[in-house]
Amino acid sequence: xxxxxxxxxxxxxxxxxxxxxxxxxxxxxxxxxxxxxxxxxxxxxxxxxxxxxxxxxxxxxxxxxxxxxxxxxxxxxxxxxxxxxxxxxxxxxxxxxxxxxxxxxxxxxxxxxxxxxxxxxxxxxxxxxxxxxxxxxxxxxxxxxxxxxxxxxxxxxxxxxxxxxxxxxxxxxxxxxxxxxxxxxxx
Numbered sequence: 001x002x003x004x005x006x007x008x009x010x011x012x013x014x015x016x017x018x019x020x021x022x023x024x025x026x027x028x029x030x031x032x033x034x035x036x037x038x039x040x041x042x043x044x045x046x047x048x049x050x051x052x053x054x055x056x057x058x059x060x061x062x063x064x065x066x067x068x069x070x071x072x073x074x075x076x077x078x079x080x081x082x083x084x085x086x087x088x089x090x091x092x093x094x095x096x097x098x099x100x101x102x103x104x105x106x107x108x109x110x111x112x113x114x115x116x117x118x119x120x121x122x123x124x125x126x127x128x129x130x131x132x133x134x135x136x137x138x139x140x141x142x143x144x145x146x147x148x149x150x151x152x153x154x155x156x157x158x159x160x161x162x163x164x165x166x167x168x169x170x171x172x173x174x175x176x177x178x179x180x181x182x183x184x185x186x187x
Contacts, residue, residue, distance in 0.1 A: 020038055021038070022036040022037060022038055023036065023037050023038075024036050025037065049068065049069070050068070050069050050070075050071060051064070051065060051068045051069070051070045051071070052070075052071045052073055052097070053070055053071065053072055053073065053074070053078060053080075054073050054074050055074065055078070056074065056076070056077070056078060056079065057078065057079045057080075057081070058070070058072075058078060058079070058080045058081070059081050060080060060081065060082050060083055060092055061083055062083055062088065062090050065092055066088075066090035066091065066092065067090070067091060068092070068093070069093045069094075069095055070092065070093065070094050070095070071094075071095050071096075071097040072094055072095070072096050072097060072098070072100075072104065073097040073098045074098060074104075075098050075099065075100060075101045075102070076100075076101065076102045077100055077101075077102040077103045077104040077105075077143075078104045078105075079104070079105050079107070080094070080104075080105065080106040080107065081107055081108075081109055082106065082107065082108055082109055082113070082158060082166065083109060083160075084109050084110065084113060085108065085113040085160050085161075085162065085163065085164050085165050085166050086160060086163055087160060087161065087162045087163050087165075088160045089159065089160060089161070090159070090160045091157065091158070091159045091160075092157070092158045092159075093155070093156070093157050093158075094106065094155070094156040094157075094158070095153070095154070095155050095156075096143070096150055096151065096152055096153065096154040096155075096172070097152060098152060099145055099150065099151045099152045100143050100144065100145040100150035100151075101145050102144075102145070103142060103143070103144055104142070104143045104144075104150055105140055105141065105142050105143070105185075106140070106141040106156060106158070107139060107140045107141075107185065107186055108139040108140070108166065108186050109186075110186060111139060111184075111186045111187055112164050113139060113164050113165070113166065113186075114134075114136065114137060114138060114139050114164065114165060114166070114184075115134040115138045115139060115141070115158075115165075115166050115167075115168045115182065116134055116161075116165060116166070116167055116168070117133075117134050117166075117167050117168035117169050117170075118131055118132060118133050118134065118168075118169060118170070119131070119132040119134075119141070119149070119169075119170035119171075119172075119180065119181050119182065120132075120170065120171050120172075121149055121170075121172055121173055121174040121178055122172075122173040122174075123173070123174060123175070123178055124173070124174075124175040124176075130174070130178050132179075132180035132181065132182060133182075134168060134182040135182060135184070137184040138182040138183060138184055139183075139184050139185065139186040140182070140183050140184065140185040140186060141156060141168065141170060141181045141182060142181050142183060142185075143181060146174065146175050146176050147174055147175065147176045147177055147178050147179045148174060148178075148179050148180070148181040149170070149172040149173060149174040149181055150172070151172055151173050151174075153172065153173075154170065154171065154172030154173070155169075155170070155171045155172065156168065156169070156170050157169045
């Protein structure tokens with residue numbers, strides 16, 4: 001591995017930087033240990049933009065998803081699993097990009113992690129706004145594409161606020177005989 005002299009300005013020799021190219025840096029927390037990052041990793045960290053999920057499952061990690069907006073784009077439903085709640089303050093924002101026609105969930109990783117917060121749905125009946133509170137044991141948000149929401153544009157914001165506790169806010173719409181999206185299903 002070669003290093004550039006700080007007194008000389010490096011010259012880019014290709015027209016683009018590839019995802020596999022590396023950037024070398026010093027880790028000041030461990031006495032200047034030299035580390036390298038791939039350009040893909042640098043882009044993912046710096047972008048903190050949109051992550052598009054079209055798979056049937058998504059395991060959320062702080063390294064890849066904290067600070068991102070995650071679009072959920074699979075009509076057949078998506079099973080999202082959050083990392084453990086440890087009080088990091090990390091925020092995870094989900095936006096339904098494709099209305100669910102089958103069950104979709106956002107769940108805590110373990111039954112010891114719970115949700116506090118609420119869900120607000122605009123109802124198809126009399127233009128009412130309905131509100132639901134996450135119960136003390138709630139660890140799952142479930143969308144069914146009708147009564148518990150899951151329509152395109154629904155927003156779920158989850159914040160890791162304490163050890164074993166996520167704050168969650170859901171904003172969207174629901175139809176039919178609307179019901180709470182919160183439950184305790186993680187064992």
